[in-house]
Amino acid sequence: MTVDNSDFKPSAGDRPADIRIAIFGVGLIGGSLALCWKGKPGMTIVGHSVNPSSVAKYLSLGVVDEGTTSIAEAAVNADFIFLCVPVGRLNDYLDELARLPLKAGCIITDVGSTKASVVAHANTIDLGEAVFLGGHPMAGSERSGVEAATIDLFENAFYVLTPTGDTPPNALERMQELLRWTRAKVVVTDSVLHDSIVGAISHLPHLIAVGLVNQIARYNESNDLYRSLAAGGFRDITRIASSDPIVWRDILVNNKDVLLTLLADWKMEMERFAELLEREDGEGISEQFRQANGFRKQLPERRKGMIHSLHECYVDVPDHPGVIGRIATELGQARINLSNLHIVESREDVPGTLRLSFKEAADLEQAVALIRGMQYKVYF
Ligand SMILES: NC(=O)C1=CN([C@@H]2O[C@H](COP(=O)(O)OP(=O)(O)OC[C@H]3O[C@@H](n4cnc5c(N)ncnc54)[C@H](O)[C@@H]3O)[C@@H](O)[C@H]2O)C=CC1
Numbered sequence: 001m002t003v004d005n006s007d008f009k010p011s012a013g014d015r016p017a018d019i020r021i022a023i024f025g026v027g028l029i030g031g032s033l034a035l036c037w038k039g040k041p042g043m044t045i046v047g048h049s050v051n052p053s054s055v056a057k058y059l060s061l062g063v064v065d066e067g068t069t070s071i072a073e074a075a076v077n078a079d080f081i082f083l084c085v086p087v088g089r090l091n092d093y094l095d096e097l098a099r100l101p102l103k104a105g106c107i108i109t110d111v112g113s114t115k116a117s118v119v120a121h122a123n124t125i126d127l128g129e130a131v132f133l134g135g136h137p138m139a140g141s142e143r144s145g146v147e148a149a150t151i152d153l154f155e156n157a158f159y160v161l162t163p164t165g166d167t168p169p170n171a172l173e174r175m176q177e178l179l180r181w182t183r184a185k186v187v188v189t190d191s192v193l194h195d196s197i198v199g200a201i202s203h204l205p206h207l208i209a210v211g212l213v214n215q216i217a218r219y220n221e222s223n224d225l226y227r228s229l230a231a232g233g234f235r236d237i238t239r240i241a242s243s244d245p246i247v248w249r250d251i252l253v254n255n256k257d258v259l260l261t262l263l264a265d266w267k268m269e270m271e272r273f274a275e276l277l278e279r280e281d282g283e284g285i286s287e288q289f290r291q292a293n294g295f296r297k298q299l300p301e302r303r304k305g306m307i308h309s310l311h312e313c314y315v316d317v318p319d320h321p322g323v324i325g326r327i328a329t330e331l332g333q334a335r336i337n338l339s340n341l342h343i344v345e346s347r348e349d350v351p352g353t354l355r356l357s358f359k360e361a362a363d364l365e366q367a368v369a370l371i372r373g374m375q376y377k378v379y380f
């Protein structure tokens with residue numbers, strides 16, 4: 001099941017009852033969630049850290065309304081508790097929370113990149129009248145810490161929830177309601193299945209990126225030209241190797257069984273390439289690229305950063321001087337009000353993409369007709 005919140009528009013009628021949200025670990029993910037709710041009607045965000053200087057930072061950056069180093073102070077009056085600490089700490093936090101008199105109906109959730117172990121652990125402890133519901137926003141970056149938090153991190157991303165047969169339907173509904181502010185698309189699935197799939201599409205790529213960078217770093221010890229010549233492709237495929245070592249240590253160890261199987265498959269995949277090379281099987285190698293191109297084209301593309309502009313479209317443009325100016329001029333001459341123009345990608349010889357934003361649906365409609373008339377490809 002998927003619930004798409006990407007066009008969520010809060011209105012005065014949506015003013016909720018007062019909601020207190022406690023966030024444990026206000027880093028990249030906890031901080032980005034806090035920003036989605038901070039300042040919204042009736043919401044109070046409390047940030048927790050074991051470290052007083054971190055609490056002071058959360059407050060000075062304005063990411064939370066209140067801050068504390070006391071687990072009890074953060075948790076006891078909370079309607080929602082978000083555990084946003086490394087995966088290896090989740091079970092300990094759940095144990096601590098189980099010792100507190102939590103509010104009846106309080107929903108405890110986490111954002112950990114693995115789900116099976118925390119869901120299983122929550123099932124073994126007594127949380128009183130509070131409820132645990134596992135969660136995983138499928139968005140992030142190689143950056144970490146509250147300084148990297150952004151309000152639009154989850155926009156149009158998937159946000160996985162992993163209820164069990166014991167999860168009250170009302171808890172799932174309340175969580176989905178709260179997550180509307182993130183503009184993520186909520187997907188409900190089983191925690192074990194989550195770990196298999198996310199192991200393949202996220203954890204394995206992180207391992208491969210780190211292995212590749214370290215392999216090249218070793219070559220570089222004998223000749224600094226390796227580093228100097230490392231070009232765009234190397235950067236593209238290895239960006240995630242810069243991710244936080246502790247966060248990723250916990251994820252990989254936690255998903256060990258899934259990853260060992262995936263790594264065995266990966267070794268076989270590389271072995272097949274070695275055989276193709278050994279035989280100088282050019283057709284076989286081209287076929288591998290064709291297959292990969294085909295699947296990669298089908299990957300969903302994520303559109304982000306449109307929180308304030310509700311009507312937008314994308315235009316593929318050749319990288320020729322003057323094209324952008326021509327489009328903007330034509331829109332101006334047709335009196336179509338463009339509220340924002342953003343170049344999504346533009347490199348020599350590679351078509352770029354423009355994101356055009358309009359305040360009014362009518363402007364968008366007219367602009368699409370006009371730009372299509374100019375023979376450019378427009379999509380949404
Ligand atoms: N980095 C990413 O792209 C994504 C990460 N996640 C998950 O989100 C969680 C948090 O990750 P990030 O926000 O990226 O990390 P982060 O490093 O930006 O934030 C982690 C937070 O946990 C606190 N923390 C670290 N070690 C701790 C410890 N031993 N005890 C108590 N608090 C501790 C830090 O002070 C910080 O506030 C992790 O469970 C991770 O698996 C989920 C989706 C994406």
Ligand SMILES: O=C(O)C(=O)Cc1ccc(O)cc1
Nearest residue numbers: 113137138139140141142202
């Ligand atoms: O930066 C990237 O491309 C990521 O892969 C981000 C990410 C990291 C960890 C997650 O559990 C989910 C998303």
